[in-house]
Every structure is written in structure tokens, then in C-alpha cells.
Amino acid sequence: MSTIHDRNDSRTVQDETHDNHELHELPKPKRTPLPKFQLFIVFLIQFAEPVTATVIYPFVNQFVRDTGITRGDERKTGYYAGVIESAFFFAEALTVFQWGRASDRFGRRPILLLGPLGLSLAMLSFGLSNNFWTLVVSRCMQGVFNGNIGVSKSVMGEITDSTNIADAFAMMPLMWSFGSTIGPIVGGLLSQPAKTWPDLFGKIMFFHQYPYFLPCAVAALIACVSGIIASIGLKETLPSAVYQEKKRRAAAAASVTPDSTTGLLSGCNDPGYSSAADASLEADVSEEASEAPPPLKDLFVPRVLMTLLVHSFLAFVDMSSQVLQPLVYSTSVSLGGLGFDPYRIGAIMGTWGVINACVQLTFLGRIIRRFGARNVQKFAQLSYAIVIALYPVLSFFAKRAGEADGFVWAVIIIQLCFAMSNNAAYASIQILILESAPTRASLGATNGMAQAVGSVMRSIAPSIASSLFSISLEHQLAGGNMVFLILVGVALVGLRLAFLLPAKSTSRRG
The missing domain is CATH 1.20.1250.20 (MFS general substrate transporter like domains)
Structure with missing residues (x-):
């Protein structure tokens, strides 16, 4: 639990130095x-x-x-x-x-x-x-x-x-x-x-x-x-549970009568007495432990609701995009797809998955630290709009050539590069959800609300996206591209909402 104190202190220092325009004078936190x-x-x-x-x-x-x-x-x-x-x-x-x-x-x-x-x-x-x-x-x-x-x-x-x-x-x-x-x-x-x-x-x-x-x-x-x-x-x-455990151990240690074996300073090995820093941490945990889980109405504050709204759009657009990819890839060229067989689709998705995993492990943490979770989320929302908007482009080149030619493969590569933002989207939104929690005592409830919203969106998105795809082709709405126009619009709404997220982290110290 030593990280609780570190997190609050680091954010306090950052906020104060930013307000005083002295950020450049402080060393970067280790x-x-x-x-x-x-x-x-x-x-x-x-x-x-x-x-x-x-x-x-x-x-x-x-x-x-x-x-x-x-x-x-x-x-x-x-x-x-x-x-x-x-x-x-x-x-x-x-x-x-x-x-x-x-x-x-x-x-x-x-x-x-x-x-x-x-x-x-x-x-x-x-x-x-x-x-x-x-x-x-x-x-x-x-x-x-x-x-x-x-x-x-x-x-x-x-x-x-x-x-x-x-x-x-x-x-x-x-x-x-x-x-x-x-x-x-x-x-x-x-x-x-x-x-x-x-x-x-x-x-x-x-x-x-x-x-x-x-x-x-x-x-x-x-x-x-x-x-x-x-x-x-x-x-x-959980701070309150950790605090209660520390109290229990302290009470057990205090009940031991000092003798020639235990010594008067036997309690100095307890973490609560090891140093001034640990004593400060103990006070910090004690303060947070005094917070009871807030009532449900206290979670409905603007910064929580806005973050949940962005998360809901992200979950919906992401699931819709996942459904559209195999649909477009497998649909015949004459109907606006690429006519790929299952083996080729699996090879594309498998290769992309391996490359994406390597890229995320190598660069994602650095990117979020460098640009911040809010900016990464904005870029990810924009990337989803681009990924979906490129499907009609794929269809155009495939129909023109009658097959997947070099232009089609070039667009696929560009599309998959932007699709690599999917992990960045979820990593950044989760950080924003944690930061939006009103207090540490509400952290679990806030995460629970976010997960519930995401589950609902992921449950309805596949049927909506696949139905829109079928209707667009069957009735040739916007040349069969109506599904993409609608989902690009949804992604752009998510992007606009991402701009309304809090500009910087807020402390959760009740």
C-alpha cells in the first residue's frame, strides 16, 4: 500500500507546480x-x-x-x-x-x-x-x-x-x-x-x-x-481492510508482555514503526480507511458520467468494428466485400494480432506516459472512425479490380495500423475511469459501473452492426455503405465526448 501515498503526493506536486508555472524546474518523478x-x-x-x-x-x-x-x-x-x-x-x-x-x-x-x-x-x-x-x-x-x-x-x-x-x-x-x-x-x-x-x-x-x-x-x-x-x-x-489488518496486528503485538526474550523494542519490526515514511503512510491509510463506501447517488457526478459515456461509445464502436471486419472480408466482391476465404481471414487477423501484441508491449506504456491517457483516448476514438471509414474504400478498389489487388492490400495495411489503437483505447479509458472515482472508497463501484456499461454495449453492438450491414446491402442504402456512415458518425460522437473529459487527473482523497 505504499503506492497510495506516492500517487497522491506525485499528483499534488504536479498540480501545484503547474499552477505556479514552475514545472520545468522540478526533476521528472522517478x-x-x-x-x-x-x-x-x-x-x-x-x-x-x-x-x-x-x-x-x-x-x-x-x-x-x-x-x-x-x-x-x-x-x-x-x-x-x-x-x-x-x-x-x-x-x-x-x-x-x-x-x-x-x-x-x-x-x-x-x-x-x-x-x-x-x-x-x-x-x-x-x-x-x-x-x-x-x-x-x-x-x-x-x-x-x-x-x-x-x-x-x-x-x-x-x-x-x-x-x-x-x-x-x-x-x-x-x-x-x-x-x-x-x-x-x-x-x-x-x-x-x-x-x-x-x-x-x-x-x-x-x-x-x-x-x-x-x-x-x-x-x-x-x-x-x-x-x-x-x-x-x-x-x-482496499485501504479500509488494510487498516483493520494493521490494527489487529498492532493489538496482537501490544498484548505480548516484554521479557528477556522479546525485548522492549520487539515491536520495532512492525511495518508501522519502521520509519518516518511508514508512519506517514500509516496516517494516510488511516485517513482513507475512515471513508465508508459512498451512496450510489454520489457516483453520479459529471466527471464520472462523462467518462462512462466515453467508455460506452468505445465499447459499442469497438465491438461493431470487430463484427464488421470478418463480414466485409468474407462477403463477395460483387456485394462490396473482399471475397476472402476463412484461411486468409484467419492469417490476416492472426498476423495482425501478433504484431499488435508486440507493439503494445513495447510502446503503449511509454505513449500513455508521454501524451497522457486523455490524449491517447482521443486518438483512439479518431482511429476507430478512420478504420470504419476505410471499408468503403476497400470495396471501391476491390470492385474496380474485381479482386484484392495491391491498392486493396495497401488500404488493409493502413486500416490495420490504425486498428492497433484498440488496446490503447481500453488501457487509457481504464486509467481515466480510475481517476474519475470521487473517492478511493468508491473505486470498486466506479469500476463496476464502467464494466456494466461496457457489458451492455458489447451485448447489443454485434446484432446492431450485423443487421445494419445486411440492411445496407439488401436495400443498397448509400450504395451499400450506410452501415459505415452510421458507425463513423457514432465514432465521431465518441471523439467529441473524449474532448470533454477532465483535462488533468483529480485526486481521490475524498
């Missing part, structure tokens, strides 16, 4: 080393969440058909599979704020430990299901326990300060991307093992009766392992 082990545990929990969320994607449609709910009509598969996926986002949206509020009251650690445990049980339940509605209930459970991702972001905000927070959050989107890649691989390779590997699993009747249990069990194991490691090494970061 970067605090990242708490690597604590970040590793938080990232491990975050990694388990996308694995459990995406492991079902390769087999969920067949699983739905196997339950008999479609009664042999494969045209209904998409509808029922959509119900399962909507149940996940709906449950997450309903509970994510409550997890944040609970973490403000009971501590970050117990809430974070509940997540992997619940995900493990939900995945096992999903794999053992044999009817459609059990699948829906199990998927709802996954959404409920996936909802504590906002709590992990609160922990990241509490174990970092203004000098290293950008580096920590630069890695966060990559964990979701990595987990979202591993999940479908596990689901595809391990589903129906008795049929895929008859020599190994063919004689085990259990895998004939429950052909999708194995990938679910592996995902559950990943979540369980993350929970076990977290239970061993994750430290509490």
Missing part, C-alpha cells in the same frame, strides 16, 4: 517499480475469465443441436445459441456493479477469490448439461462470476501509482486477447474427444455421454489454478 508478483496474480485471474468465456465458441452450436431444442431445424440454431450468449452478457451486466460495491465494503481479495471458484463450478455445470435450459443457467453463472473483472482493475489501480500505472494497464488488454485465443483452441481441440481420439477416449463411456465436458473441465481447471495461486499470494489492497 518511476516506481511495478509490483510484478501481485500484477501476475491479477493478470492470471483476468486470463481465466476470457478462457472460460470463449472456450464454448467452437462447439456451442452443435451442443445446442444435440440438446434437441431445435427439433432438427438447423435454422433455429443461431437463435438458441444467441440466447445462451446473451444470457452471459445479461448476467454480467446485472452483477458487475454489485461485485464492485461488495469489494468496496468487504475487500478486494475475497471478491476476487470468489470469481475463479464460481467460474470453475459454472464450467463443470455447462459440460455436464444435457438440456438447453441447463446450458442457459450455467452460462448465466459464468456471466455472474465473470463480473468481478472490474474488481481486478480496482486492485491494479491501488497497487500502482502515477509513474507506473500506464505500464500496468498497457498489459491488461493483452491478457484478454491471449485468453480469448486460448479458449477457442481448447474448445475446438478437446470437444467430442471420443470421436476425435477414439484410441485414447473411445472406450470411456463418460465422454460419449458428455462429449463437451473435457474442454469445459480444462477451462475450469485453469480458473481453479488461478484461484489457488491467488488465495496463496494475493494481498488485500
